[in-house]
Amino acid sequence: MEAAQAQWVKVHPLIVRVTHWINAFGILIMVASGWRIYNASPLFPFRIPNELTLGGWLAGALQWHFAAMWLLVINGIAYVTYGIVSGHFRRKFFPLTPATVFHDVLGALRGKLAHDDLSVYNAAQRAAYLAIIVCAVVLVFSGLAIWKPVQLQEITAIFGGYESARVVHFLTMALLVLIVVVHIAMVILVPRTFPTMITGRARRAS
Amino acid sequence: MKRRTMETSLAGHSPKLIRSIERRLFLKQGLSLGALALLSGCELTDDEGVQRLLMGMSGLNDRAQGWLFNPNKLAPEYPESAITKPFPFNAFYSVDEVTLVDGKDYKLELEGLIREKKPWTLPELYELPQTSQITRHICVEGWSAIGKWSGVRFSDFLARIGADTSAKYIGFTCADDYYTSIDMATALHPQTLLTFRFADQVLPPKYGFPMKLRIPTKLGFKNPKHIMSMFVTNEYPGGYWEDQGYNWFSGS
Incomplete structure (x- = not known):
């Protein structure tokens, strides 16, 4: 019995798994409804196909966007508070240097990045997950800048005004979507990481 | 078969x-x-359940925005050089369908919790103390444009007609069958103006002749044009877009 248990290692704590999946659900709603809102007055000379959007029309999309906003903010506060207070961020994301990130990204591109111990993130993962957190923070503040350019005009001013806050909000969304696409591609390439994000455990590589 | x-x-x-x-x-x-x-x-x-949830969240967002609204926080004002030219036309119909109101016969009707309900003609309204603002109009669609509007401070007008400012809402009905309503705190905001002029000219029909309520602390669709009557009430009056699902408070 003990020998069998010893083969499993705990990789992701419960709170990380729960906040991860709430986040995945919330971001899907935010991005799909945000694309519909974008289509009402496109910033760039292209539109997002309506089939990929959520809400049916502008009012519906806005309802989704401003409902999921609360879910994501509460979830994000829970995750970041846990990450800082428990030392999760310090242990999992650091140390992190540009050289190690470069080395591991190159390794990943060559298909030579080892995933022996899923409880330790490689430098490419560390950089990507930290970038997602930074993107989320920029999205929240640029979103507030667009939503409340009078009441929270100090935040809007940080982004250089209402119109540039819209551009920042859109481009940060694009960056976040890009990272998520790479993230999902990596999960497909290393499928055993997927059940780990649900059960929290991984079989120790022998 | x-x-x-x-x-x-x-x-x-x-x-x-x-x-x-x-x-x-x-x-x-x-x-x-x-x-x-x-x-x-x-x-x-x-889906009905999802609709209820989304409408419930929109109501929560009304309350959150009401709580966030600072009656002393002013919308940024801009220099004349920042004015958007041409200023975009926007309504639920196209520009060649704009309602033409006859200014000679015009009277602004007042209803509800108001002491002096005497209707106002345009010359009477033009004689009230006027003020101007150059502010950013932000559309719910996302685009924005800077314009110059002139008129009477709405809080002064409400005081003059003896409106019950402890009431919750002010509703507006318009010549183009548009209607909307706002909260009293926003109505009393110093930059909320009952405007008769746009870019130093009499408000042209496409921008809402004879008058537009300019509210720089709210999205564009909360700024009614071609106002025919207004009423003060404690019963939620809704609005043309609001009844179709747009957030009621829609503050900036």
Whole structure:
């Protein structure tokens, strides 16, 4: 019995798994409804196909966007508070240097990045997950800048005004979507990481 | 039943043709299934339970915005050089369908919790102390434009007509069948103006002649044009877009 248990290692704590999946659900709603809102007055000379959007029309999309906003903010506060207070961020994301990130990204591109111990993130993962957190923070503040350019005009001013806050909000969304696409591609390439994000455990590589 | 009819009608044709038609039908059905799956986003939004949840959240957002609203926080004002030219026209109809109101016969009707309900003619309104602002109009669609509006401070007008400013709402009905309503705190904001002029000219029909309530602390659709009557009330009056699902408070 003990020998069998010893083969499993705990990789992701419960709170990380729960906040991860709430986040995945919330971001899907935010991005799909945000694309519909974008289509009402496109910033760039292209539109997002309506089939990929959520809400049916502008009012519906806005309802989704401003409902999921609360879910994501509460979830994000829970995750970041846990990450800082428990030392999760310090242990999992650091140390992190540009050289190690470069080395591991190159390794990943060559298909030579080892995933022996899923409880330790490689430098490419560390950089990507930290970038997602930074993107989320920029999205929240640029979103507030667009939503409340009078009441929270100090935040809007940080982004250089209402119109540039819209551009920042859109481009940060694009960056976040890009990272998520790479993230999902990596999960497909290393499928055993997927059940780990649900059960929290991984079989120790022998 | 259907299948048998098809087989009968195809009787006499080569099995190869039948297979090809069947294959095409299968593909077509597969495509409709795919389209249905893609539509699920819309269908999800149409679901009654989801609708209730979304409307509930929109009500929560009304309260959150009411709480966040600072009656002393001023919308940024801009220099004349920042004015957007030409200023965009926007309504639920096209610019060639703009309502033309006859200024000579015009009277602003007052109803509800107001002491002096005497209707106001345009010359009477033009005689009130006027003020100007150059502010950013932000549309719910996302675009924005800077314009100059002039008129009477709405809080002064409300004081003059003896409006009950402890009431919750002020509603507006417009010549183009538009209607909307705002909260009292926003109505009393120093930058909320009952405007008669745009870019130093009499408000042209496309921008809302004879008057537009300019509220720089709210989205564009909360700024009614062609106002015919206004009423003070404690009963939620809704609005043209608000009743279709747009957030009621829609503050900036």
